Structures are given as C-alpha cells and as structure tokens.
Amino acid sequence: MRVQVLSRRLLGRVDVMVGLKRGIIVPPNFKVERTIEQVVSILSQDVIGGPKNYDPELYNKMREELIHVLPETQEELPKRRMMDSYDAAIIPLGSNPVLRDRQKPGSASPFSIVTALVDKIDFKGKIHSDSDIRMSGHVTWVGKSSAESTLYLEQKRDGEWTKVTEARFVLVARDPLNRGSAFINPLEAVTEEEKVLFNKGEENKIRRFQMSQDSLFRVPPTVAEMEIIHDIFIRTVDHKAMSFKARVKPVNTVWMEDAKLKNLIICQLEYRNRFNKIFGGFIMRQAFELAWANTHVYGHCRPYIVHVDDIWFRKPVEVGSMLYFNSQICYTSEQFVQTRVSAEVWDPKSGEMSVTNVFQFTFELRDQNPAQIIPKTYHEAMMYLTGRRHFVHSIAE
Incomplete structure (x- = not known):
C-alpha cells in the first residue's frame, strides 16, 4: 500500500496494462526435465564449443573458422516464433541437498552472444532455500542483431508454481571473434499475446533510447x-x-x-x-x-x-x-x-x-x-x- 501511495505522489499515476497481461508464453505439453547444470553443459559443449581449458589462442583460432558461416543479411535467416526460443530448467535446491548447502543460485554456433544490459529484475516474493526453483523464459523482441529475453523464476507454493522473480535482458549477437555485430533470425509475432509482448519490447527500446537522451550527462535537470x-x-x-x-x-x-x-x-x-x-x-x-x-x-x-x-x-x-x-x-x-x-x-x-x-x-x-x-x-x-x-x-x- 505504501508503495502505491508513493507511486502516485511521485508520478501522479501508474500506468497499468489492461487486457492481456505481459508475461512469457509456455508451449503446450512442455515438460521441464533438465537441471540448470545440464543446460549449461549442453550450451558449453554443443552450442558454443571451444577448448575446455583456458587457451585464448586456440579458442580464437576455432572461432575464426566459423566466420564464413555468418549470414550477410537478416533476410537469409528463417523467421522464428517466441515459443521456438522457450526453455526451462530446474535449480534443485529442494531435491538436491548438496547443491542447497553450496548456496549456488550440436556443432559450435558462429554467434558470440553477449549481454548488452539487464533492463530490470523485479523480486516478487521470498525465495526459499529448501524448495526447487523453476527457471523459464524466451525471446520477447528481436531487432537486427539484438534480442530482448524475459525470464521467470518460480517456486512451488501449496503445490502450485508461483513467480518470485522476473528479469528482462537485452542480448547482442556478435561475430565469432566478438569484433562486430551479426544478424539474427527475425521474430514473427502471430498471436495477439505475441504481438503484445513484441510491442512492449519495442516500447522498452524507445524508452531506453529516450532515457539515454535525457541523461544528466547530456541535458540539464528539469x-x-x-x-x-x-x-x-x-x-x-x-x-x-x-x-x-x-x-x-x-x-x-x-x-x-x-x-x-x-x-x-x-x-x-x-x-x-x-x-x-x-x-x-x-x-x-x-x-x-x-x-x-x-x-x-x-x-x-x-x-x-x-x-x-x-x-x-x-x-x-x-x-x-x-x-x-x-x-x-x-x-x-x-x-x-x-x-x-x-x-x-x-x-x-x-x-x-x-x-x-x-x-x-x-x-x-x-x-x-x-x-x-x-x-x-x-x-x-x-x-x-x-x-x-x-x-x-x-x-x-
């Protein structure tokens, strides 16, 4: 209640999306069968590839061989749906006591995917250390070489998965040696829910640009x-x-x-x-x-x-x-x-x-x-x- 009162005082009003609620889209009949450790292992070995040990010269040589695989235009790449990028994994805090005690939260891809920014992380509820966490998310907006990805963390409350954290990241595709940008698949918004998510992602991009223009490093205070x-x-x-x-x-x-x-x-x-x-x-x-x-x-x-x-x-x-x-x-x-x-x-x-x-x-x-x-x-x-x-x-x- 105090947050709501403070919001009205500072902002005058708080905009609320009416109708479809922004969230992630879960494909029907999707089963979460992998742990976060398995996902990281697959990402490292089958997607990114490269030497297992720290060897920058060997790593750069292997990545340089992938440059010819990069598309020259975005039109060369097939369109994707949001559900195509959906994935989920379990952080087994409840079912794996050893992990809980530690308190840890195919062919190589030619893309070097780097995080440009963390747009936001909202903490909706308390995270319990004795209950498994389900991590899920998918791409919600795509430009030429950048993509917005929305992520949920959920824990079971009375037998139901309840959202405790929501995060939004902007990632950028670079060439194999991380020297320049690379085109990624365009995103096709088909359903009304997908269009709402995509439009919100476009609004976020415009908001970030406007905030950069209004920065106190550029213009005087209001x-x-x-x-x-x-x-x-x-x-x-x-x-x-x-x-x-x-x-x-x-x-x-x-x-x-x-x-x-x-x-x-x-x-x-x-x-x-x-x-x-x-x-x-x-x-x-x-x-x-x-x-x-x-x-x-x-x-x-x-x-x-x-x-x-x-x-x-x-x-x-x-x-x-x-x-x-x-x-x-x-x-x-x-x-x-x-x-x-x-x-x-x-x-x-x-x-x-x-x-x-x-x-x-x-x-x-x-x-x-x-x-x-x-x-x-x-x-x-x-x-x-x-x-x-x-x-x-x-x-x-």
Missing part, C-alpha cells in the same frame, strides 16, 4: 529537479554565517560523502565465461553484495532487494583485471534506499580507471525508515537526481 536540489541547498546552508560555503547537516540526515563502501577484486580464471571474459553474473553478484552491505551499514537493519535495473555492460572485463567497485547511497524515500555501484577496471600501466558497469539497486528497509541522504556538491546532486529517476521507475514497474 525545472522540478532543480527545485529539489535548491530546496536541499536552502535546508543545509548556514544562514547565520551568510555564506554559500558553510553547510549545516539537518537532523536525521547523512551526507552522501559519508555513505560509501568500496572493494577491489582480482579477476581470476575461475570467474571467466564461455568466451574467456569475466562472467557478467559474477560481476553482478559482487556489485549486489557490496550494495547490500553498504545499505545494511547505512540503514542499521537488514535491507531487502526490491528492484534492479539499467545494468549496462559497457565493455568486457579481461581475465587478470583488477576490478574496482564503488558503492554509493544516492537516494532515499521513506523506507526505500537507492544504491548505485560502479565497476571500473584499473590499468596498472597508466594508472587510469575505465568504467565497465554501472548498477542501480532499490532496497526496502522493513524495520525502520533510514536517514535521508543529502548531496553536498554539484556532482553528488546529479547522482542524487539520477538515483531518484531510477527509484521512480522501479516503483512504477
């Missing part, structure tokens, strides 16, 4: 956002000193500069993916754990993840890299905390840092409301407004 920042400035300036430099922190607030947590990891071989780069899921996990810890320290109670969005994979991370994570509490509203994490690769030769990923996490503190975060400098104010934008988007989903 009038309403300027008023927010000016109001914070008026509340924190020392009126007795009559100086713009003298600042006073209001009661039950925290300066943004005092709400950071950092970490650095060395990217070992064991964290690589099938293309000999550092696995994006590993980077996401490190970022999430740092954000969760920072939010826990800030709020003085356990935080619960509500939403993850706008995770851009700007460049691959090489094996052996030093990956620097910087977590920042950037916005608060009632019981919610918006936490930003940036991941940067440090070049030991030049001493320079280059951003590889930026993460936005929305947490909820259920025991108490946190102190209000307050920006002091202009760049902190821009980070504050960006965090607010992501938070508004997360509660509107």
Whole structure:
C-alpha cells in the first residue's frame, strides 16, 4: 500500500496494462526435465564449443573458422516464433541437498552472444532455500542483431508454481571473434499475446533510447529537479554565517560523502565465461553484495532487494583485471534506499580507471525508515537526481 501511495505522489499515476497481461508464453505439453547444470553443459559443449581449458589462442583460432558461416543479411535467416526460443530448467535446491548447502543460485554456433544490459529484475516474493526453483523464459523482441529475453523464476507454493522473480535482458549477437555485430533470425509475432509482448519490447527500446537522451550527462535537470536540489541547498546552508560555503547537516540526515563502501577484486580464471571474459553474473553478484552491505551499514537493519535495473555492460572485463567497485547511497524515500555501484577496471600501466558497469539497486528497509541522504556538491546532486529517476521507475514497474 505504501508503495502505491508513493507511486502516485511521485508520478501522479501508474500506468497499468489492461487486457492481456505481459508475461512469457509456455508451449503446450512442455515438460521441464533438465537441471540448470545440464543446460549449461549442453550450451558449453554443443552450442558454443571451444577448448575446455583456458587457451585464448586456440579458442580464437576455432572461432575464426566459423566466420564464413555468418549470414550477410537478416533476410537469409528463417523467421522464428517466441515459443521456438522457450526453455526451462530446474535449480534443485529442494531435491538436491548438496547443491542447497553450496548456496549456488550440436556443432559450435558462429554467434558470440553477449549481454548488452539487464533492463530490470523485479523480486516478487521470498525465495526459499529448501524448495526447487523453476527457471523459464524466451525471446520477447528481436531487432537486427539484438534480442530482448524475459525470464521467470518460480517456486512451488501449496503445490502450485508461483513467480518470485522476473528479469528482462537485452542480448547482442556478435561475430565469432566478438569484433562486430551479426544478424539474427527475425521474430514473427502471430498471436495477439505475441504481438503484445513484441510491442512492449519495442516500447522498452524507445524508452531506453529516450532515457539515454535525457541523461544528466547530456541535458540539464528539469525545472522540478532543480527545485529539489535548491530546496536541499536552502535546508543545509548556514544562514547565520551568510555564506554559500558553510553547510549545516539537518537532523536525521547523512551526507552522501559519508555513505560509501568500496572493494577491489582480482579477476581470476575461475570467474571467466564461455568466451574467456569475466562472467557478467559474477560481476553482478559482487556489485549486489557490496550494495547490500553498504545499505545494511547505512540503514542499521537488514535491507531487502526490491528492484534492479539499467545494468549496462559497457565493455568486457579481461581475465587478470583488477576490478574496482564503488558503492554509493544516492537516494532515499521513506523506507526505500537507492544504491548505485560502479565497476571500473584499473590499468596498472597508466594508472587510469575505465568504467565497465554501472548498477542501480532499490532496497526496502522493513524495520525502520533510514536517514535521508543529502548531496553536498554539484556532482553528488546529479547522482542524487539520477538515483531518484531510477527509484521512480522501479516503483512504477
């Protein structure tokens, strides 16, 4: 209820899709018979192929032999239906106690499929560690070389599979050596349900483009956002000193500069993916754990993840890299905390840092409301407004 009230206050209204509900399409009579371990094994051996050990030269040689298989135009490829891409697997947390104790969440293809971004991850309910998880999903939108894929995680509640997490990814097809884009099969939307999913995917693409154009790195804040920042400035300036430099922190607030947590990891071989780069899921996990810890320290109670969005994979991370994570509490509203994490690769030769990923996490503190975060400098104010934008988007989903 509090989320709904907050949504109306920040947005004025929340758009709700009427009629057909967006979701994934399950083919009739589909039986989930494989575990996630079997799916990964098949993907590694029969689809991606390549040497089993870390051998970049041999891997590149084998991938280079596949370049001639790539189509020159998208028209050469047959159209696909959404159900053609549907797959599901079981994560046997309940039926395999060993896996539960570990607490782990044909011919080679010429395509190198890489994750461009995680558009969103919504957490709908509590995930129990003693119950199997069913993972399912399929492609919901396709462009020339990119595709949106929607994924569900479900657990049984009273004998029925119940959705606990929904995620949306955008993946890009590249050539075998990951040097340029590659065409993929066009998607044919036939049924009304398929058309709704495809149109929503097109809307998501337009929304992402508009958000990039409205970025505070490109354009100034809106009038309403300027008023927010000016109001914070008026509340924190020392009126007795009559100086713009003298600042006073209001009661039950925290300066943004005092709400950071950092970490650095060395990217070992064991964290690589099938293309000999550092696995994006590993980077996401490190970022999430740092954000969760920072939010826990800030709020003085356990935080619960509500939403993850706008995770851009700007460049691959090489094996052996030093990956620097910087977590920042950037916005608060009632019981919610918006936490930003940036991941940067440090070049030991030049001493320079280059951003590889930026993460936005929305947490909820259920025991108490946190102190209000307050920006002091202009760049902190821009980070504050960006965090607010992501938070508004997360509660509107």
